[in-house]
Amino acid sequence: AYLDVIAAHDEDVKAFVHVDRDAALDAAREVDRQRQAGEKLGLLAGLPVAVKDIMCTRGVPTTCCSKMLANYVPPYDAHAVTLLRNAGAVLIGKTNMDEFAMGSSTEHSYFGATRNPWDLERAPGGSSGGSAAAVAAQMAPLAVGTDTGGSIRQPAGFCGVVGMKPTYGRISRYGLVAFASSLDQIGPFANDTAGAALLLEAMSGYDNRDSTCIDTPVHPYSKTVEEPLAGLKIGVAKEHFVDGLDPEVEAAINAALGVYESQGAELREISLPHSKYAVSVYYLIAPSEASSNLARYDGVHYGHRAESFENMIDMFSASRGEGFGHEVKRRVMLGTYALSAGYYDAYYLKALKVRRLIREDFDTAFQDVDVIVSPVSPTPAFKLGAHDDDPLGMYLSDIYTLSANLAGLPGISIPAGMSSEGLPIGLQVLAPPLQEDRVLRAARMFE
Ligand code: GLN
Numbered sequence: 001a002y003l004d005v006i007a008a009h010d011e012d013v014k015a016f017v018h019v020d021r022d023a024a025l026d027a028a029r030e031v032d033r034q035r036q037a038g039e040k041l042g043l044l045a046g047l048p049v050a051v052k053d054i055m056c057t058r059g060v061p062t063t064c065c066s067k068m069l070a071n072y073v074p075p076y077d078a079h080a081v082t083l084l085r086n087a088g089a090v091l092i093g094k095t096n097m098d099e100f101a102m103g104s105s106t107e108h109s110y111f112g113a114t115r116n117p118w119d120l121e122r123a124p125g126g127s128s129g130g131s132a133a134a135v136a137a138q139m140a141p142l143a144v145g146t147d148t149g150g151s152i153r154q155p156a157g158f159c160g161v162v163g164m165k166p167t168y169g170r171i172s173r174y175g176l177v178a179f180a181s182s183l184d185q186i187g188p189f190a191n192d193t194a195g196a197a198l199l200l201e202a203m204s205g206y207d208n209r210d211s212t213c214i215d216t217p218v219h220p221y222s223k224t225v226e227e228p229l230a231g232l233k234i235g236v237a238k239e240h241f242v243d244g245l246d247p248e249v250e251a252a253i254n255a256a257l258g259v260y261e262s263q264g265a266e267l268r269e270i271s272l273p274h275s276k277y278a279v280s281v282y283y284l285i286a287p288s289e290a291s292s293n294l295a296r297y298d299g300v301h302y303g304h305r306a307e308s309f310e311n312m313i314d315m316f317s318a319s320r321g322e323g324f325g326h327e328v329k330r331r332v333m334l335g336t337y338a339l340s341a342g343y344y345d346a347y348y349l350k351a352l353k354v355r356r357l358i359r360e361d362f363d364t365a366f367q368d369v370d371v372i373v374s375p376v377s378p379t380p381a382f383k384l385g386a387h388d389d390d391p392l393g394m395y396l397s398d399i400y401t402l403s404a405n406l407a408g409l410p411g412i413s414i415p416a417g418m419s420s421e422g423l424p425i426g427l428q429v430l431a432p433p434l435q436e437d438r439v440l441r442a443a444r445m446f447e
Helices: 002-013 021-036 079-086 129-136 153-159 193-203 247-262 273-296 312-323 326-339 344-365 391-396 402-407 436-446
Strands: 016-019 048-052 090-095 142-146 162-165 186-190 233-237 266-270 371-375 411-418 424-430
Touching (some): 079 193, 090 129, 129 153, 153 162, 162 193, 193 411, 193 436, 247 371, 247 411, 247 436, 273 326, 273 344, 344 402, 371 436
Parallel strands (some): 048 090, 048 142, 233 266, 233 371
Antiparallel strands (some): 016 090, 142 186
């Protein structure tokens, strides 16, 4: 049924860059066989899952929606993909994204933009816009994305679905194409928090092939998600309700806070004084790490190689010049600049220090509250092309989501209402590290 929806509507939405019809049908038949034979079924037995095209899938193209990797077919699966297969998931295809996950609209894809299923003239958010749109358009009940600076939560908000970024280190990054390694984290998309809990549970766990993966038992999220939290203390940061916040988004968040209060939750004002630096800090650290990670695309080891060049140096630069799109080049240049001798202390090192202050703000706030509730983004989905000549405006739209990545915290985006134009509005819930269970249960109370 999901494959039929894809066939009927994905020409308009463009959520997928690769659909694996035959392999999906084979996998579904295998689950049927297991069921009939009375074998033990996995957590995701028979459930279709769409996977962002930044995660390595054995024998299936993994392009990062870049010309650089347009012909890359990995010989191995990402750890999270292995866990999905082991849990009986049916992998139906790879979803569209901003090139190398750099963007907030899925317009920076080499294969063309994904469109928001609620309004095809609008962006689905990004960079995991294909995964969010696939769930919103009923092309898959579950999807996987990655969140380096909001790339799961913001598109979930724009598309009216649930999207979650776990604690940094909860899910192995082995086989995830690196963008900014100290921020990248894999996470689930679903129609509701129960679905997100299920997919999170299936993908979590220790893996020694990612040195930052946390070795702690996986909580049975899907078993506890329905249990409301008694005496929940909700932090509301005054810095989150300032200029630039759309009044309809503000009204939806305030209404949601009222729903929590009616269930016995207590609201407390908190302060996150360094959150105003999150955009500046993120757009120094993420491009710096990206400039280093993307140095591997040299036309020799991986991906695109220019056809004509004079010498070796020319081969590197021609291959990179042809293989990377504008936004990726912008990030590599910003990052190379911030890391260069003479600027390192002033920009990169300074950004790392402020990153620590942002984390400490959260540590202080969480001494007093259990979760923090905020908007996901300042506005509902913007029009395609709205930020074409305005990269800074696009970066500023990440204001509410970046801090969780800089601090390594888990966070979720859930639907919290509709704008007068009929566009979804998202609500964000954040909690201390490894408190995914608390995030999910608090979000479920509002659903
Ligand atoms: N919008 C942010 C960026 O462009 C976040 C991307 C992400 O989380 N992958 O870098």
